[in-house]
Amino acid sequence: MKTMLYLLLTLLLPGTLASSGGADLTLTAGAGGSVVVNAAVDRIRSNCILGDDRLFLRRLAYVETTDGEDSNTYRPGYDGGLWQIDEDKFLETTSCPSSISTECDLISSNFTIDWRTTSWSDLRKPLYSGLAAALYIKKYHSGSPPGDVTSQASFWASNLRPGASKTDFITKAGALKGIDCSTQLDLAFILDGSGSVSSSEFRRMLDFISDIVSDLDIAEDEVKVSTVQYASSVEGSILFGDFTTKNNLLNSISNIIKSNGGTNTAAAILHTANVLFSPASGARPNAKRVAILLTDGWSQSKTATISAATKAKEEGITMISVGIGSIDESELKAVATQPDCTHVILLQDFTEIDSLLYQLKDSSCGASTVVDKDKPIMTPLPVNVTVDDSFVVEDDDDPASPDGGIDDVVVGEVICGTLDMYASYHTPRPSPAFYDSKDSASDGKPGVIYFNKDMKGRSLYITVIASRLPLTIDQMPSCINASFSVGISQLPSKVEIICREGLVERECTEDDLEDNGFSCDESSNVSNPCSSGNVCDHAHPSDTTKFIHCDVKGNMYVTQCPGKAQYNPDTISCGSEPVEGGVSCDVYNPCTQENIANGKFYFPYPSNPSKYIQCDAFGKSWIRDCPSGLVWNAALYTCYYNTGSEPPVYTSIDPPVAATTDANPCNSNNNGQVFPHADPTKYITCAHNGVAVVQSCAPPLVFDVIVKTCNWA
Incomplete structure (x- = not known):
């Protein structure tokens, strides 16, 4: 041997982030589509230009241009872009008056864009058009923007499209598809039941929670909800494991009895982290963890409250603060997950709470799952559904600390499916429209994302888009547990x-x-x-x-x-x-998911006609040798005799084919079809005029009668 x-x-090199370069369609003139609009909105909001936008930016792009799908979006002579900002309205923002001077400074520092020198033609780039819309809204709403869709329609009809009908805005905005929440989400509500909250206000709070729950898919493998009420102490709770049906959960929420007393917010947050999100209470290890604090006052101890929230966030819980009435804004910002501009919502009174329904659903379902070292997160892949999920790797290292000898990488793996990973340090939801790095994975081929050492101390956000293999392949028994995983592994350095x-x-x-x-x-x-x-x-x-x-x-x-x-x-x-198992890198791998889905498993090997390429069900290419004296014939889809040579007369196959009554399963009508051989390491390909060619699988593969190709046993 x-x-x-x-x-x-x-x-x-682990000092680089990527296995491929980044992309930014938000700065590509003329780009459109929902993925581009979402990327632009996420960049704007996460940089606190209009963090608490109540979905106004998202709705506005859809109402104005259907996310750029309307044919006149980028019409000649008009530069308003995806948000259709007229030139006179754009010019109102370029002077950066005091009402938006802070936002202009953020645009300069975070995007290196001097807004005062921009021109209307720049708005053909999606990010610029979205920024113009955000600045214009902020200019007329120094506090929070219009909250509910009716208020947003009024602003649109009065300021952006004078004379237009509010009903037009409401109708079209209603057709906008919301975020898909078919994901494992553990959502906890922390309810202020102190004496400063009236009984009617507390009932309104419960009705609001019920509205959110009614719009979610409550199930063991999707969304689970818990609640805790607090005053001077923590009162009764609904645990994640208590209910798996929506009706029973809604009934339990409706029956919560208000307590009275002080405002011990710290105790409620600690109870949420230590009790609600424990396995004993039904919390799931791989689910998104989100807690929404609803309060109308100041806590008994600001220091204790911030300390409790810090512990919760260290446990991977996304904290969202909703302050109603007279509250301590600095305390709520310290409680919330960063950036606080997208995780803190301030309301004047309880009458505004209904305006938060869609924003809180979006924030909760779109929250990132924290990936811990040595704890890969596995997610099932449903049939005929594309999974779009968000993850975050939090880096607590001091940027000035020296590098260790072993580097970590983020690894994505998939079973019976395909997976695309998009990573970024600059937006919480990277996507095909905006990312710093990307990589792909398929069965047996993990995707790898490398950390950027220049970004030490910053969180790395990863979006995974995964789908199951087509049903023709998915029927294989080995695909019962179709899933993907995201984890952190060490990169060897020796x-x-x-x-x-x-x-x-x-x-x-x-x-x-x-x-x-x-x-x-x-x-x-x-x-x-x-x-x-x-x-x-x-x-x-x-x-x-x-x-x-x-x-x-x-x-x-x-x-x-x-x-x-x-x-x-x-x-x-x-x-x-x-070389056993050798495959030339100079040969293009034709084993794409599209070819496999269409039943194309065999291809010519360019540099040697006596060889051919065989694909397995997972996209792996195998170089096969034709039987002695034969070459690959692409027209016949099999190895055959050289053109001009006379093929021998077929006699018999030894041993006979067990799955057929005739020793030779081939005839003039089934050219190119493949049949099993009595020897499981072989198979029969039907060539021209009923000639049967016995071919061998490469060890240790055997012929798979379901996908009609060699596969793992």
């Missing part, structure tokens, strides 16, 4: 030499190294040509007796051919011996 020696060089005999790896001995003439010095300066997700082999740039093997994470293995034989990239062989 010949020994293959591997040298792992971890040349994927060089290892590994010996492999066949497919078995082991530690190398000194004799191994001497016998094969391996030199580490020759390989240590080789640049890494690998990329995440591509398992393949490169020719060595300077040594013809070596080649470079890439694994799924993009790590490179400089491999010495046994006995210093010459590596041939065309045949993927060391001398006359083929």
Whole structure:
């Protein structure tokens, strides 16, 4: 058995964030679509330009241009962009009067945009159009913007579109699809039942919570709700595990009896973190954790309240503060998750509480799940549903602290599906329209996101868009547990030499190294040509007796051919011996999900006609050899005889096909079809005029009758 020696060089630089460059469609003139509008709104709100916008920006873009889908959005002679801000209204904002001077400064510091020097034509870029809309709204509403959709319609008809009908705004805004909350969310309500809250105000608070619950999918695998009431002390609670049906939960909320006394907010927050969000109370380890504090006054101890909220946030709970009436704004900001401008909502009185319904649902369902080290989060993949979920990796390191010797990476893995990861330090909801880095994953090919050491101390936000394999493949028994996971793993930082005999790896001995003439010095300066997700082999740039093997994470293995034989990239062989499992990186991998979904599993191998490419159900490409004397025939979809040569007359298949009554299942009407062979490591492909060609699966694969290709046993 010949020994293959591997040298792992971890040349994927952990100081960089990405496996690919970023994208920003919010600064692309003429861009549109809901994903672009959402990205622009998230950037504006998360930078506190109009943090508490009550969904006004989102609704306004949809009402004005259907998120840019209207054909006249970017019409000649009009530069108002996705939000259709007229030139005269835009010019009102460029002087940055005192009512919006703070926002102009934030735009300058966070986006490096001098708003005073912008021109109307800049609004063809989505971010600029959204900023103009936000500044115009803020100019006329120094406090919170119009809260409910009716108030927003009034502002629109009076200021942005004088003479227009408020009903038009309300009707079209009502057609805007809200955020999908089909996710595991544990949502807790912390209710102020102190003496300063009247019985009617407390009832209004309960009705409001019921309205939110009514709009959510209450189920064991989706949203679960708990409540706690407090005054001088903590009163009775509804636990996450108490109810899994909406009607029973609503009845229990309606029956909450108001207490009286002081305002011990700290005790209520600690109870939420220690009791409500415990496994014993029904909290789920991988669910989003959100707590909404509703209060009308000042707590008994500001210091204790802030300390309790800090503990809750350290436990991965997103804290949202809703202050009603005379409150301590600085205390509510300290309680809330950052940025506080999107997690603190201030109301004049209880009559405004209904305006929060959609904003709180959006904030709760869109909250990020905290990813802890050594605790990967696994999420099931439902059938025919695309999952869009948010995660955050919080970095508490001091930016000035020295780097350690081992680097961490975020790894996304998927079973029976596909997964795209978008990462950013600059927005809580990165997306295809705005991200700093992205990577993809499929079965057996994890996606990897690298941390940026220049951003030490800042949170990394990750959006995952995942979907299950098509039903034709999804029927496989192995896909019952289709799911994806997001976790943190360590990136090795040392060089290892590994010996492999066949497919078995082991530690190398000194004799191994001497016998094969391996030199580490020759390989240590080789640049890494690998990329995440591509398992393949490169020719060595300077040594013809070596080649470079890439694994799924993009790590490179400089491999010495046994006995210093010459590596041939065309045949993927060391001398006359083929490299077991070898795949050329120079060959495009045709095993896309689209091809697999359409039943296309076989493709020509460009550099050698006596080989072909076979795809498995998970997108992995395998280089196969045609039987001796045959070449790949793309028209017949199988290995066949060279054009001009006379094929032999078919006699029989040995042994016969067990699944058919006729030894030869092929006829003139089933060219290209594939049938099982009595030997599970083989299969039969029907060629021209009923010729049956017996082909072999590569070990250890066997023929899978469901997907009609070789697959893992």
